[in-house]
Amino acid sequence: MENFVVSARKYRPATFASVVGQRHITSTLKNAIERGQLAHAYLFCGPRGVGKTTCARIFAKAINCLNPNGGEACNECESCRSFNEGRSLNVHELDAASNNSVDDIRNLIEQVRIIPQQGKYSVFVIDEVHMLSAAAFNAFLKTLEEPPHHAIFILATTEKHKIIPTILSRCQIYDFNRIRVEDGVEYLRYIANQEGVEADDEALNLIAHKADGGMRDALSMFDKAVSFCGTKLSYKDVAATLNVLDYDTYFTATDMLLEGRYVDALMLFDGVLGRGFSPQVFISGLNAHMRDLLMSKGPAISLVEFTGRLIERYKEQATRCSEAFLFGAISLLTEADGKIRQSSNQRLLVELGLMKIAGLGQKKNDEVASLSLEIDVPLPELQPVQPAQSQPAQQPVQPQPVSQPTSVMQPTPQPVSQPVPGSDVTAPASISVDKPAENAMPRATAPRRRASMSLGSLLSEDRAVAAAAESVASVEEVDPNCEQKLVAIKSQFVEILSKGRMRYVPVFETMVVRGRTIQVTVPSKELFEEIMRDKLEWLKEIQKLAGVGCSIDMEVVINEAVRIARPITIEDRLRHMIAKNERIKEMIETLVLDAE
Numbered sequence: 001m002e003n004f005v006v007s008a009r010k011y012r013p014a015t016f017a018s019v020v021g022q023r024h025i026t027s028t029l030k031n032a033i034e035r036g037q038l039a040h041a042y043l044f045c046g047p048r049g050v051g052k053t054t055c056a057r058i059f060a061k062a063i064n065c066l067n068p069n070g071g072e073a074c075n076e077c078e079s080c081r082s083f084n085e086g087r088s089l090n091v092h093e094l095d096a097a098s099n100n101s102v103d104d105i106r107n108l109i110e111q112v113r114i115i116p117q118q119g120k121y122s123v124f125v126i127d128e129v130h131m132l133s134a135a136a137f138n139a140f141l142k143t144l145e146e147p148p149h150h151a152i153f154i155l156a157t158t159e160k161h162k163i164i165p166t167i168l169s170r171c172q173i174y175d176f177n178r179i180r181v182e183d184g185v186e187y188l189r190y191i192a193n194q195e196g197v198e199a200d201d202e203a204l205n206l207i208a209h210k211a212d213g214g215m216r217d218a219l220s221m222f223d224k225a226v227s228f229c230g231t232k233l234s235y236k237d238v239a240a241t242l243n244v245l246d247y248d249t250y251f252t253a254t255d256m257l258l259e260g261r262y263v264d265a266l267m268l269f270d271g272v273l274g275r276g277f278s279p280q281v282f283i284s285g286l287n288a289h290m291r292d293l294l295m296s297k298g299p300a301i302s303l304v305e306f307t308g309r310l311i312e313r314y315k316e317q318a319t320r321c322s323e324a325f326l327f328g329a330i331s332l333l334t335e336a337d338g339k340i341r342q343s344s345n346q347r348l349l350v351e352l353g354l355m356k357i358a359g360l361g362q363k364k365n366d367e368v369a370s371l372s373l374e375i376d377v378p379l380p381e382l383q384p385v386q387p388a389q390s391q392p393a394q395q396p397v398q399p400q401p402v403s404q405p406t407s408v409m410q411p412t413p414q415p416v417s418q419p420v421p422g423s424d425v426t427a428p429a430s431i432s433v434d435k436p437a438e439n440a441m442p443r444a445t446a447p448r449r450r451a452s453m454s455l456g457s458l459l460s461e462d463r464a465v466a467a468a469a470e471s472v473a474s475v476e477e478v479d480p481n482c483e484q485k486l487v488a489i490k491s492q493f494v495e496i497l498s499k500g501r502m503r504y505v506p507v508f509e510t511m512v513v514r515g516r517t518i519q520v521t522v523p524s525k526e527l528f529e530e531i532m533r534d535k536l537e538w539l540k541e542i543q544k545l546a547g548v549g550c551s552i553d554m555e556v557v558i559n560e561a562v563r564i565a566r567p568i569t570i571e572d573r574l575r576h577m578i579a580k581n582e583r584i585k586e587m588i589e590t591l592v593l594d595a596e
Contacts, residue, residue: 030071046176049214178213260362
């Protein structure tokens with residue numbers, strides 16, 4: 001039986017052109033060889049399995065080649081053949097992980113003095129050089145700085161920060177990149193063709209992603225998958241072999257959460273646990289999936305490391321996900337991922353996160369349905385208003401059946417009973433009865449008239465009316481009276497806060513309106529972060545109360561001087577009380593009380 005050679009060794013690059021994903025390194029080294037501008041010391045640093053030692057060997061072979069061609073070794077001369085057969089005396093490799101003492105470096109220095117018998121240079125490749133002891137580094141300094149003309153050192157490490165600066169200053173430093181998924185997939189496809197293995201794009205994508213930028217890891221996984229699947233690598237089999245969750249699980253879970261089907265999402269999660277995966281693996285994978293969906297919605301799609309049919313699936317699902325849903329899902333999943341290690345009930349933590357995300361999806365669906373109900377349903381009911389049947393604006397509004405033409409115009413007087421200060425809303429009675437019916441009809445269909453009811457919707461218990469008013473208000477883009485409406489409801493909004501949210505009353509008492517922007521002043525960074533966290537909710541409440549038909553923004557300014565004007569924290573309140581009555585201080589000192 002023929003000896004099996006793993007793909008990482010069998011397909012190890014032998015030329016600069018065959019190195020994967022390190023073009024900036026190979027081009028520089030080839031140019032240096034062609035021009036004869038060789039340094040005496042190089043430092044190759046980067047993640048594991050990206051080609052540091054491989055490039056060092058290729059470089060060592062190329063500089064000793066008797067007939068180089070464009071910086072590449074010919075692989076035909078005696079020097080190249082001896083190198084390929086492993087009998088070259090010009091290349092010396094040292095593993096610093098197991099040879100890290102001063103004596104090992106002294107032995108190396110003795111070898112440096114020996115002139116090469118064949119070729120021009122003796123190349124010393126020291127792998128994992130960061131493992132050398134401090135004494136060994138110091139013993140190596142002088143030789144590394146001024147070696148013999150025939151000696152070239154190539155140091156390789158995965159942890160450059162552990163190397164002392166005096167070593168770094170004596171080397172040319174080359175930083176190797178993580179191998180991109182696209183490059184990894186192409187190389188895996190090349191090896192699969194060479195081995196006669198049929199593999200689909202999703203299976204190769206899964207292997208390249210799991211390798212996390214290391215080609216050696218990817219080839220090891222490829223060999224493992226071939227051992228399990230044979231000559232045909234299917235996506236499902238590869239996922240089972242590598243013990244990773246397949247992409248279909250995350251796509252299905254996202255569809256369920258997007259539709260608000262939290263029960264189905266919990267059942268899916270239970271199935272994932274039944275297959276032996278931990279809750280943290282699922283939640284981190286789902287978080288990465290949501291991130292890739294968000295990146296797939298615009299020019300940032302280049303940040304999504306997928307190819308072929310898989311990237312098309314991401315684009316398709318991204319079109320059905322709003323940015324608000326994805327932002328909320330990523331925030332919830334990140335928070336749960338940070339807490340899951342310390343949680344005593346990891347399953348419940350993940351389930352709670354899934355239910356919250358499903359709530360975001362249900363809210364989105366409710367908003368879409370509400371918008372459809374508000375805009376699409378009333379339109380067929382509109383009837384031309386006959387001048388002879390018009391009623392005075394002062395007449396009380398009575399519910400009337402849809403069949404009567406006046407029912408379209410009757411809701412108009414309703415906002416007159418609760419006028420918005422500063423607005424230019426006029427009563428329907430100001431419309432002349434001599435105008436044609438077609439002129440009155442657009443006034444009946446204008447969404448602005450519905451948006452003016454948002455104040456009553458906020459204070460009432462009818463959630464359906466509030467949702468409809470909010471949906472229609474979001475359609476509006478321009479409201480010329482926005483500033484006046486916001487100024488008018490300031491005192492009313494502060495009064496509402498005083499009934500249950502006294503902490504925020506001093507903040508919004510300082511509210512200043514400039515156009516569509518609200519500026520408030522807070523006394524501390526903590527309160528600033530608290531308001532910014534709930535900024536969208538504040539803006540939504542103010543927008544409903546004012547009945548504005550455009551988007552508004554909030555600017556929060558930190559001013560510690562405000563703390564003196566109005567107590568916020570417990571300590572502030574205590575100082576405020578002592579300023580009002582000094583006997584409180586005496587009571588605190590007598591009874592040895594604290595602020596709480």
